[in-house]
Amino acid sequence: MVKNLRVKTSKFIDETYKISFKFNGTTYYGYKGDTLASALLANDIHLVGRSFKYHRPRGIMTAGSEEPNAIVQLHNNTSRTEPNVRATEVEIYEGLEASSQNCWPSVNFDIGGINNFLSPVLPAGFYYKTFMWPASFWEKYEYFIRKSAGLGKSPTKPDPDIYEHKYIHCDVLVVGAGISGIMAAKTAAKNGFKTLLVDEKSYLGGSTIYQNSELFKINNQVSSSWLEKEINEIKKFANLEIRTRTSVAAFHGYNFLLARENLTDHLPLDQRNNKTRQRLLKIRAKKVITATGSLERPLIFDNNDRPGILLSSAIEKYANFFGVACGQKNILFTNNDSAYETAISLFQKGIHIEAIIDNREDIDSKLIKETEKNNIKIYKGYTIINTTGYKRINKIIIMQLSKDGQKVVGSKKSITCDCLGVAGGWTPAVHLFTQSGGKLKFRDEDQVFIPNKYPSDQISIGSCNGDFTLNEILSSIPEILKDFLNIKKTDYDNLEVQSSFNKSKRNIWLLPSDKIIGKTKPFVDYQNDATAKDIKLALREGFRSIEHVKRYTTTGMGTDQGKLGNMHALGIISETAGSKMGELGTTTFRPPYTPLTFGTIVGRNVGEYFDIFRRTPIHDWHIKNNAEFENVGQWKRAWYYPKNGENMHEAVQRESKAARDSAGILDASTLGKIDIQGTDASEFLNRVYTNAWSKLSIGKCRYGLMLNEDGMVYDDGVTTRLDENHYIMTTTTGGAATVLGKLEDYLQTEWPELDVYLTSVTDHYATISVCGPNSKKIVSTVIPDLDFSDESFPHMSFKNAKIDKIKCRVMRISFTGEHSYEINVQANYGKSVWEKCIEVGKEFNITPYGTETMHLLRAEKGFIIVGQDTDATMTPIDLQMDWIVSKKKYDFIGKRSLYRSDTIKEDRKQLVGLLTENPDEVLEEGAQIVADVKKTPVEMLGHVTSSYYSPNLKKSIALGVIRGGKNMLGQKLIIPMENKQINVTVADPVFLDKENKRLNA
Amino acid sequence: MFIINCPYCGEREQSEFKAGGEAHIIRPKQPTELSDDQWAEYLFMRKNIKGIQFERWVHTHGCRKWFNVVRDTSNDDIKAIYKMGEKPPII
Secondary structure, three states, X not given: OOOOOEOOOOOOOEEEEEEEEEEOOEEEEEEEOOEHHHHHHHOOOOEEEEXXXXXXXXXXXXXXXXXXXXXXXXXXOOOOOEEEEEOOOOEOOOOOEEEEOOOOEOOOOEHHHHHHHOHHHOOOOHHHHHOOOXXXXXXXXXXXXXXXXXXXXOOOOOOOOEEEEEEEEEEEEEEOOOHHHHHHHHHHHHOOOOEEXXXXXXXXXXXXXXXXXXXXXXXXXXXXXXXXXXXXXXXXXXXXXXXXXXXEEEEEOOOEEEEEEEOOXXXXXXXXXXXXXXXXXXXXXXXXXXXXXXXXXXXXXXXXXXXXXXXHHHHHHHHHOOOEOOOOOEEEEEXXXXXXXXXXXXXXXXXXXXXXXXXXXXXXXXXXXXXXXXOOOEEEOEEEEEEEOOOOOOEEEEEEEOXXXXXXXXXXXXXXOOEEEEEOOEEXXXXXXXXXXXXXXXXXXXXXXXXXXXXXXXXXXXXXXXOOOHHHHHHHHHHHHHHHHOOOOOOOOOOOEEOOOOOOOOOOOEOOOOOOHHHOOOXXXXXXXXXXXXXXXXXXXXXXXXXXXHHHHOOOOOOOOOOOOHHHHHHHHHHHXXXXXOOOOOOOOOOOOOOOOHHHHHOOOOHHHOOOOEOOOOHHHHHHOOOEEEEEOOEEEEEEOOOOOOOHHHHHHHHHHHHHHOOEEEEOOOOEEEEEEOOOHHHHHHHHEOOOOXXXXXXXXXXXXXXXXXXXXXXXXXXXXXXXXXXXXXXXXOOHHHHHHHHHHHHHHHOOOOOOEEEEOHHHEEEEEEEXXXXXXXXXXHOOOOOOOOOOOOOOEEEEEEEOOEEEEEEEOOOOOOOEEEEEEEHHHHHHHHHHHHHHHHHHOOEEOOHHHHHXXXXXXXXXXXXXOOOOOOOOOOOOOHHHOOOOOOOOOOOHHHHOOOOOOOOOEEEEEEEXXXXXXXXXXXXXXXXXXXXXXXXXXXXXEEEEEEOOOOEEXXXXXXXXXXXXXXXXXXXXXXXXXXXEEEEOOOOOOOOOHHHHO | OOEEEEOOXXXXXXXXXXXXXXXXXXXXXXXXXOOHHHXXXXXXXXXXXXXXXXXXXXXXXXOOOEEEEEEEOOOOEEEEEEEOOOOOOOO
């Protein structure tokens, strides 16, 4: 029988709107306005999950994003399934299905719970210590560890939801819409600042909005009523934008913040279709006001993790905001006045309080008097030393604290209960502030870290700045805002505040026990099961740095990033190590503040939008003709065109043979093209290429090699002189953008006196390369009005022409060693000209070939590919391309480096050809080349850079780089492979047509 | 991520720009006259300052213009921005 713990009606809950949801397969009911946590608590369910290491039963602990225990899996077994969701943040909706994590077979009976009893042998660092030896066993250990570790399950199918990114620029960003944030936002908006107010919750007003106590008043109104009016007013400002359900994940330098806005997660499933689920806001604010509030601290004592133990402030919120009693026999345990606020709230709602345990002895305040009036028993100067109840707390055991707070005295007393609220004081939520680079200082009097130095134009206000009481908040904010926004007055300059909070607090990081520490389990990090005992063990084993202790014990490393327990960890470390708090520093708070979904991070950049695809104008033809594609940079290039079920090798062999026997056609549109104009264009080329350019006559083409200033080959390509002061340069496909960037760099910064203009025209032209003995017949038919005689149109020359009315540039240049032409036409005519070439070429069996055949053909001819046969350590001399390096030119980029002591060494790796002893054996690219396999260690001489079976030479050919290879022609070397050794002979890298007969045929 | 005030386009996000290393390293006019050591000094040796550094930046995803930036490398504070060829400010 399910109990209903819903108490007096709350205005934040719509009891006319009933919602059904499933938790671990059982259907429950809640109301609109409930979170999964509040709805479960209303159904008297505390046990929600199991802890990570010991599989201890755990319940809901908080009412906010700091929740360490109540993390659930949503939408199990669907593509929308989401692990590690905090039940305290999920707004319930019709159709919600949630289940417990980290337990098997069920949360009520979890086999892993045995770890709890094994805990004496599972101390901090257990895995580090145990699974180290023998090293070779790690793979076996890992299998079992992986199986039992991990929180939740990832979806296995693509995320069906829509996400997006949005940029926001504002004058003032206010993070957090509690009382401080509301005051700041109103003040900023009223003074004309373009203001953005964000809050992670679905409502505005923070924790003040559900304070109904007569003991806290502003201008003689109950604080929540006063705040409600303020909220109504800020909604009227046109220059104030409010975004709720928006959690700031990261605060980067220069006021750049990332926030996640949740748009549909609270809607019934059938209302979410085609709507954006979450939005990543990229906010650039001139000024940032952080009003992120504070988090209540738990108290650290033996068995402080049982279901039914919550933060006192959470119990108050469940009662006041959700109208839910967390238990029927409540006990509060505190070291400060906050628990009495909770007590009064509970009393007002008619929720029974069994007792209050206060570790302070001599205390008195208006709040306490008020509480005592209601006949609530207060144990002053007491502490809890233990609790009982496996799946739900049922008893606490208390003892008196000694005067110095170091030990317990007197006799034990036990009190039965079904819920315990703990109030350990408050920790300012300085996470965002420190992410932005802000430096903290430690305030001794109440043991908190507060903002000290601001790295950008920002300010922290309210309780995240260490002002915890209503009095402090309301009196400090007007002055801070006036100064920060540079204004003369605010609406809050003369507020009358009535607050009954006494600031006294007795801070004891680890409460004493009647047992030795080794026999207790005082949890510091609930999610990762790190106890005070583990921290002390780490210190005993010699760890001192807070960062090391964190990693060794895993304190603060869960999905909650230790929001609750980090301060206690620091406190226990400094106490044990005898250092002062503040001197130790804190561990780094890293973004995101609360976990982000991958969908939000990626936004719309999914599927085909993940990266840009560049397609040539002839792309559709390749698809129609069955091409396989290869990615070259962002380009999709036709790789090969399999016919009749050919595999890649068969297709490439056929294509390569056809290109040399008759005619081949290649889409070369992806080659980088840079248009170079200006009166100093020739001089510019002289400086950037290794060879001489001033004497190149108009209408001629020249191959050029470009070096880095360190003398290493950077790019290559053919450049054509179109006119006196006009060139067109081609670059490698992958190098186009960087070459242009490099040339611009030199032009703008080294040689600004040169009259040269560079324009990228890669996308403007389609380039069609027709090669083979019949290429002239085909191209001259496609372009009938042009003189194709060798005298008029020799190799390495260029002509303007027309195909019908289409203007084109025709170059007679070759990357295959065959007689060949490149036709360049305006991109949008590319496909029609290509199709015309195919049509005309039919009688010559014109064969389209892809990049793989191109690579094979050029390797037969010994032409290098920059980036395949070179790797930024090869000079032109290493490539045996001395012929292209001008001796006459006084200077060019990289020239001086070619005779540095290092680059003139004889034993540098040099490019050579390789022929295998068995002509059918094809080498593996990347394979190592050695001379002597018996020598130890084996001396690596070099490696294979390109390797193919040549159908035209009917043998295997390869290029490689070998130390001192230039002088090793004819020498026999060995390529050791996994199961064999391949014998090779060093050869000339030009395998075919050394005399260039084919080029000039 | 900081904001750079491009002297040609105005304030833009850092992601539109690319850093080009230390500024005011002039390419020797007569490299062939230099010893290996002198050339290596130009080629390889760069300061790596924690603090005020004079750097080159280019507005890659914008006007493609190079310019100089004086930046505090410890906190990305930009002290000055000036065009190529202009005299570096005294900071």
